[in-house]
Amino acid sequence: MSSKLDESDFVDRDLEAMQESGTPSFGADDSTATTPLSQEELTSRVSEKQQKLAELKREQEEIEREKNELEEARKRSNELTTGREEMVQYLTRGIGLLKEAELSSGRTAEQLAMTVSDLQGSLNKINSIVEEEWTKENGSVELTRALTTIENARLEWNSARLKWPVLDGETALAPAGDAQSQTEERPGLEQLSFRQLSRMGLAFTWPLVVVGVAIVILLTLQLSS
Structure with missing residues (x-):
């Protein structure tokens, strides 16, 4: 028994739904998704990557510069700590030695007081840091x-050491300049008289004369025997 066919029986409802929703059907051309980039697009992307590399390089250089600055600051800070401890110890000890030293004359006392004042000033400046x-x-x-x-204090300390040997452990209190002046006050050979030079020459040569006379006597005795 035959029945009347309806045209709607031949309509693909799924296909209509896919077309209405915009979903591509199987077998559709997907060449758009795999289309290679154009020359302009490639050039643009290469330029972007180069810019990023340049930015990274600048950041690296900036980090390196900051690291070097921090390293230099750390080094200088260590120099300050070490130098301050060293000079505080030297200056404190030196001031104590000079204050306790026995003064030999008024002039020495005046020079000593000036040196102590200079060292004390350097110590006060260091302590004010x-x-x-x-x-x-x-x-x-x-x-x-x-x-x-710190460096100025070191120069002041070295100057005091040259002037006052007692700061280096020597027992002499007089300034180094006084010892030099005493040496300069001793007369040289060109300042001595002829009589003084003759006496000095005799003092130096008489042992040789005695030895020479002894040798002559021995030779004479041997020849006579």
């Missing part, structure tokens, strides 16, 4: 100023 009060903005300047203070 307060790193806790430094800020990030003035830290580098204050560090340079502090290192200069």
